[in-house]
Amino acid sequence: MNFSRRRFVLAALLIASVARAAPVSADFNATVDDTGGRSVGATISVSAGRHVTLSAGAGRSDGSDETGDLSGTLLDAGLSLHGERVGVALSADAFDDSSNYHARTIGARAWLSAGDFEIALLGRHRDLSVELTLDLPLRVARRAVDFSATGAGLEVRWARGAVDAYVSGVTYDYDDDFDRFIELSRSPQLARRPRIEALVSTFLTQAQGAIDRQLGAGFERTHGRHAVAIDVSSVHDAIADAGSTSLAVTWRHVRSARLDWSISAGVVDSDAWDDIAFIGVGLGIGN
DSSP, X not given: OOOOHHHHHHHHHHHHHHXXXXXXXXXXXXXXXXXSOEEEEEEEEEEEETTEEEEEEEEEXXXXXXXXXXXXXXXXXXXXXXXXXXXXXXXXXXXXXXXXXXXXEEEEEEEEEETTEEEEEEEXXXXXXXXXXXXXXXXXXXXXXXXXXXXXXXXXEEEETTEEEEEEEEEEEEOHHHHHXXXXXXXXTEEEOOOGGGGGGSTTSTTSSOEEEEEEEEXXXXXXTEEEEXXXXXXXXXXXXXEEEEEEEEEEEEEETTEEEEEEEEEEEESSSOOEEEEEEEXXXXX
16 A cells, blocks of 8 residues: 555545535644644545545644654545445545654445444554664664554444434554564664654544554534534554543534634543643634
8 A cells, every 4th residue: 555645646636626616625723732742734525426525635743752753744535425324435644754654544434324323334454664773783774664454443423413422443453564563673783763652642643653452432512503522532552552542622613604613622641651731723614
């Protein structure tokens, strides 16, 4: 799997061509935390018909020394085919740190609606590449280690009137190359490697590390043009055998059919690092 910038540009151009004659919406967000980390992102979605939606997004995250000092760009694209009661969505994203850590993810979500409930099967495949620096007797060598993980999970959503709630979970199984990466990471010849296990400690990059399971639950209540949502997410890292749990509270105001904005705040409770508070803002526009 090679979801590159070139493919992202092609997806964006396809969306732009379709958007000339179709409903289009754009979401922008920015988040900062109390360690100095920050992120910005934007996503464009186009309804290319009654049953087809295309999307493309881009973002940038800059971490602090406390959370691994990893700074990366995120590109993603998606396609959703949906009817009244069934649907399927495909997605791909690429997270790139400055040349020493790369993560590529292909995802699928197939859902069935029955009454107030929606049940979805989730699938993920992730390819990760980490660059190690080894201090050998006669030279310093750099070596890229590639490994992958396949995940499966379930999401259940319930909606009635002004209330919407969900629970979800995904578990991952890593290949044998992951064990090789762990062995090299513990080698006495290791001079340096990116601390990708620190990615789970911050809300900005919580889902970009070498995670082996993730759980989520949320609740939203709408009243007129206002909505309040509470989301809880738990992520476990496969390298350090440690995890983090985040709590986010979001207030959203719908100004009109073409404009809404939101404010989010929360905290990440990590097993290996101190608690990190964050705050974010979002803006949505459409035609």
